[in-house]
Amino acid sequence: MAQIVDQWTKRVPDGNKTKKVRTARWGKGKRWLARWDENGRRVSRAFENRDAAEAFLSRTVTEQVDGTYVAKAKKEITVGRVWPIWWATKAGKSKSTREGYLAAWQHIKPKWSEVPCQEISRAAVAAWYPTLTGRYLDEDERPLSLGESSLQKVGIVLNGIMATAVEERIILSSPLRMKDVPKQRPTQRRYLTVAELDRLREAMPNAATQLVVDVLSCTAVRPGEAFGFQVGDLDPMRGRLRVARDVDARGGADDTKTRRHRDVPAGGDLLHDLETAAEGREREDWLLLMPDGRPWTRNRWRPIWTKAVEEAGLGDLDTYELRHTAASHAIHSGANVKTVQRMLGHASAAMTLDIYGHLWDDELDLLPAQMDAHKKAERARFTERRQRAARQLGGSRVG
Known part of the structure; x- marks a missing residue:
């Protein structure tokens, strides 16, 4: 009562x-x-x-x-108490994704961990986002603003925690909205020309490093995925490489970023070089090795890449740009969106179009000439067919 x-x-x-x-x-x-x-x-x-x-x-x-x-006891539950519940739901994500969530929580924790979910407001969170800073200092010893990608991840995690609070009946509805999460502006992607790619290969110190460049620029795999190839992932008969794992910066192997496996094409000179690299080795051995026989990691690759890029005169170039380059070359070679999607491991063709759709737009310049050529060929074929029919009819009358 x-x-x-x-x-x-x-x-x-x-x-x-x-x-x-x-x-x-x-x-x-x-x-x-x-x-x-x-x-x-x-x-x-x-x-x-x-x-x-x-x-x-x-x-x-x-x-x-x-x-x-909502029960009174639940009204006192803080963001910090909900975090482990939300975190447990991400057990199926890849190691790199979970590490990103943990890094985002380290920004959220000092401000909101002890605050009851009931007291979180949309305005307070929106005012907090711009105050977040990164770890590094500029020349004036001032903390730098948090990067757009990291800031977006913070917003995603905090929104996820509050959504979990709703599911657990801690709050009736979340005051936060995904549309308020800071957006990451589209980055300028760089696509190397064939000449630039050749310069990069020539700047590599040996055949082992050239093979890494060839794998990245021909298959569009991520660097960690390339370093995660094992000998057994190569199928020479089909000309395929199986993307089944990812290697992090310290050499730890984990599942791929999307938790899905896929096959990517490997043919021509690349397939020949990969077969040579795999010859006489066990299926569980790493396929791509450093000249001294150690497996690649991103930390071991970075100084070699930096030096080669400088020697090739390519400016500030990230290894990831070879993935974009491979996608560009595939598109300009006539690959359709579904083929490129499968090669890149995107969840949908729509995602591929969002990222690389403008490259297909470039192909529109060729479309008028191709359509004209098609129509001329069809007219010629039609005329030839009519003439052949006329000749056959004339021959039958003479007979």
């Missing part, structure tokens, strides 16, 4: 009547106490004035009836 209690006074017998007297709490703390039943136990909340207590109690009773009530 719901009721309002005055904590400053109480009624005591006075002959045949009762009278109101002050309690030991007179003038101390909040006077009015709202009491109600919650999951079989008695709970309460104090208020300064009776009107506020009655309004709260009326709202509570209504919420219990229509099913929108």
Whole structure:
């Protein structure tokens, strides 16, 4: 039963009547106490004035009836207590993805970990995003603003935590919106020409490093995926490489970024070089090795790449640009969007078009001439067919 209690006074017998007297709490703390039943136990909340207590109690009773009530105990649950629940749902993600989420939590934790989910507001979070800083300092010893990609990841994680709070009935609805998460502006992708790619290969110090460049620029795999190839992933008969794992910066092997495996094409000189590299070795051996026989990691690759890029005169170039280059060369070679999607391991053709659609737009320049050539060929074929029919008809009349 719901009721309002005055904590400053109480009624005591006075002959045949009762009278109101002050309690030991007179003038101390909040006077009015709202009491109600919650999951079989008695709970309460104090208020300064009776009107506020009655309004709260009326709202509570209504919420219990229509099913929108959130238990008092849950109203005190903080963001930090929900984080492990949300984090547990990401156990199936790749190691690199989980590391990104952990890094984002380190930014969220100092500000919001001890704050009850009930007290999180959209305006407060929006005002907080611009204050986040990275680890590095500029020349003036000022902290740099957090990068767009990292800032977006922070927003995704915080939104995910609040969505989990809704699922756990800690809050009725999340005040946050995904549209408020800072957006990452599209990056300028660089596509190497064949001449630039040749310069890069020539700048590599040996055949082992050239093979890495060839694999990346021909198959469009990610660097970690390339370093994760094992001898058994090469299928010379089909001309395929199986992308089944990823190697992180320290050499640890994990599943691919998308948790899906795929086949990428390997033919021509690349297939010949890969067969040579795999010859006489066990299926579980790493396919791409450093000249000294150690497996590649991104940390071991980085200084070699930096030096070669400088010698080739290619400016500030990231290894990942070879993935974009491979996609560009495939598209300009006539590959359709589904083929490129499969090669890149994208979840959908729409994702591939979002990233590389403009490269297919370049092919529109060739379309008028190709259509003209097609129509001329069809007209010529039609004319030839009519002439052949006429000759056959003339021959039959003579006979």
